[in-house]
Amino acid sequence: MIGLNVVYAAAAVTFAIFAILSARERRWANTLFYALIALSFAAGDRLGDVANGVLVLALVGIAASGRMRRGEAAAPAEDRHGARVFIPALVIPAVALAGTLIFKRMPDVVDPKQATLVALTLGVVIALLLCAAMLRARPVEPFAAGRGLIDDIGWVAVMPQMLASLGAVFALAGVGQVVGSLIGQVIPAGSILGAVLAYALGMALFTIVMGNAFAAFPVMASAVGVPLLIKGAGADAAMVAAIGMLAGFCGTLMTPMAANFNLLPAVLLDLKDKYAVIRAQVPTALPLLAFNIALLYAMIA
Amino acid sequence: MLVLAGIVVIAGGFLLRFNPLLVIVASALVTGLAAGLDPLKVLATFGHAFNETRYVTAIYIVLPVIGLLERRGLQARARSLVAGLRGATTGRLLAGYLLFRQVTAALGLISVAGPAQTVRPLVAPMAEAAAERQGAGPDDAERVKAMAAATDTVGLFFGEDIFLAVGSILLMKGVLEGYGIILEPYQLSIWAIPTAIAAFVIHGMRLMLLDRRLARGATPR
Numbered sequence: 359m360i361g362l363n364v365v366y367a368a369a370a371v372t373f374a375i376f377a378i379l380s381a382r383e384r385r386w387a388n389t390l391f392y393a394l395i396a397l398s399f400a401a402g403d404r405l406g407d408v409a410n411g412v413l414v415l416a417l418v419g420i421a422a423s424g425r426m427r428r429g430e431a432a433a434p435a436e437d438r439h440g441a442r443v444f445i446p447a448l449v450i451p452a453v454a455l456a457g458t459l460i461f462k463r464m465p466d467v468v469d470p471k472q473a474t475l476v477a478l479t480l481g482v483v484i485a486l487l488l489c490a491a492m493l494r495a496r497p498v499e500p501f502a503a504g505r506g507l508i509d510d511i512g513w514v515a516v517m518p519q520m521l522a523s524l525g526a527v528f529a530l531a532g533v534g535q536v537v538g539s540l541i542g543q544v545i546p547a548g549s550i551l552g553a554v555l556a557y558a559l560g561m562a563l564f565t566i567v568m569g570n571a572f573a574a575f576p577v578m579a580s581a582v583g584v585p586l587l588i589k590g591a592g593a594d595a596a597m598v599a600a601i602g603m604l605a606g607f608c609g610t611l612m613t614p615m616a617a618n619f620n621l622l623p624a625v626l627l628d629l630k631d632k633y634a635v636i637r638a639q640v641p642t643a644l645p646l647l648a649f650n651i652a653l654l655y656a657m658i659a
Numbered sequence: 660m661l662v663l664a665g666i667v668v669i670a671g672g673f674l675l676r677f678n679p680l681l682v683i684v685a686s687a688l689v690t691g692l693a694a695g696l697d698p699l700k701v702l703a704t705f706g707h708a709f710n711e712t713r714y715v716t717a718i719y720i721v722l723p724v725i726g727l728l729e730r731r732g733l734q735a736r737a738r739s740l741v742a743g744l745r746g747a748t749t750g751r752l753l754a755g756y757l758l759f760r761q762v763t764a765a766l767g768l769i770s771v772a773g774p775a776q777t778v779r780p781l782v783a784p785m786a787e788a789a790a791e792r793q794g795a796g797p798d799d800a801e802r803v804k805a806m807a808a809a810t811d812t813v814g815l816f817f818g819e820d821i822f823l824a825v826g827s828i829l830l831m832k833g834v835l836e837g838y839g840i841i842l843e844p845y846q847l848s849i850w851a852i853p854t855a856i857a858a859f860v861i862h863g864m865r866l867m868l869l870d871r872r873l874a875r876g877a878t879p880r
Binding site: 368405407450474482485493495527537584600620638 | 679694770808849
């Protein structure tokens with residue numbers, strides 16, 4: 359079955375080439391960092407949990423050493439292809455879109471849960487072939503250019519994955535239950551408004567701490583949502599769950615812990631302030647959180 | 660209570676600007692020790708989760724294509740395309756992208772767009788070109804680019820929950836089943852629609868305000 363295995367193989371090859379290109383320029387810290395990521399993609403399932411943990415420590419050690427270097431400024435772009443340059447760029451989302459719809463109908467061949475990622479990988483391969491055919495790019499050229507971009511991103515590249523792993527340790531240590539019981543204690547008995555506020559603000563706050571609403575939902579559902587709102591006030595369960603999750607998403611917009619949504623774009627866009635994207639999101643997130651609280655309260659009271 | 664020490668480490672470490680990766684590992688270790696876990700168990704848990712979440716990092720396979728196209732003039736072309744469009748303002752352009760992102764995410768097409776796939780190569784340069792035409796100064800470029808990234812995220816978050824098979828819907832269904840509450844995914848996804856509309860209205864209004872601010876910046880102060 360085609361699934362994440364194909365996606366990970368493509369990622370392993372990409373990072374291995376990044377490592378080789380870095381080695382040719384004697385950028386050793388970058389070389390080692392990309393080689394370890396390539397190893398993780400190629401053989402992570404065979405390494406075992408402790409070895410994967412050691413691999414993480416090695417990545418952190420390289421990042422903290424401060425020896426990773428940024429890319430050199432590339433020569434200014436030459437505009438010699440005209441609008442043709444859009445075609446490979448648009449092929450990636452187009453193939454991802456069409457591929458998702460087609461692959462979902464072929465559950466025996468492609469893992470339906472990973473249809474979009476598989477289609478995206480296929481789109482990248484087709485776009486690379488188009489780059490060679492239409493733009494006369496030599497095979498190494500895209501990877502040299504891509505290495506410039508990954509050098510600019512640097513160790514931030516693995517931060518989202520690191521934060522997700524921290525979430526797993528938090529879950530194992532029971533951080534959620536402790537926060538949930540603390541929030542449960544502050545609600546005045548019998549107050550629906552108090553329970554609504556504690557539930558929605560708790561979802562947002564907890565998400566800000568954990569970096570994702572998925573970790574917050576089971577905790578807030580057990581602390582407030584199910585006992586006080588669904589069972590206590592007789593509220594519609596689907597409504598309470600869905601709006602609570604969306605209140606959590608408002609929290610995701612406001613936290614550096616959600617690095618892939620909030621910090622990575624600032625690096626990709628070369629912004630001077632690494633919190634600029636969060637600053638741009640907060641004025642949308644707060645009124646939207648208020649809307650969710652009002653909607654929840656209006657539907658219960 | 661002691662397990663909350665890891666949260667203190669994270670917040671403090673970020674504030675004091677230590678290397679964030681180092682802070683994350685330190686927080687994991689402190690949390691694990693506070694919960695009475697063996698450090699090796701913490702390392703194994705972290706390593707296991709790291710391996711299970713590799714799909715987050717797999718998105719960088721788009722970098723070679725994007726990098727090559729940028730060197731062949733992609734961003735310059737995106738700019739000149741907008742420069743030729745009458746009536747294209749930063750706000751209208753981003754509002755259109757917001758709608759596109761919400762609708763495609765609601766259809767389950769989450770990885771079709773994103774910061775690396777669409778915002779850096781296409782959306783941000785287009786928004787910047789429109790802002791320059793509106794008379795924005797160099798100081799505004801940073802704000803416009805940040806807003807382009809913010810628009811992508813808002814569109815994704817408040818579109819995807821309308822889709823039936825997205826992770827968060829399945830999580831809610833699973834958690835509530837644990838309490839004996841059986842729901843169909845569509846019952847949950849219907850309740851994502853009011854907030855999706857509110858997100859479009861609120862963020863859309865901010866985009867219109869951005870247009871007004873850019874226009875004001877154009878007049879001599």
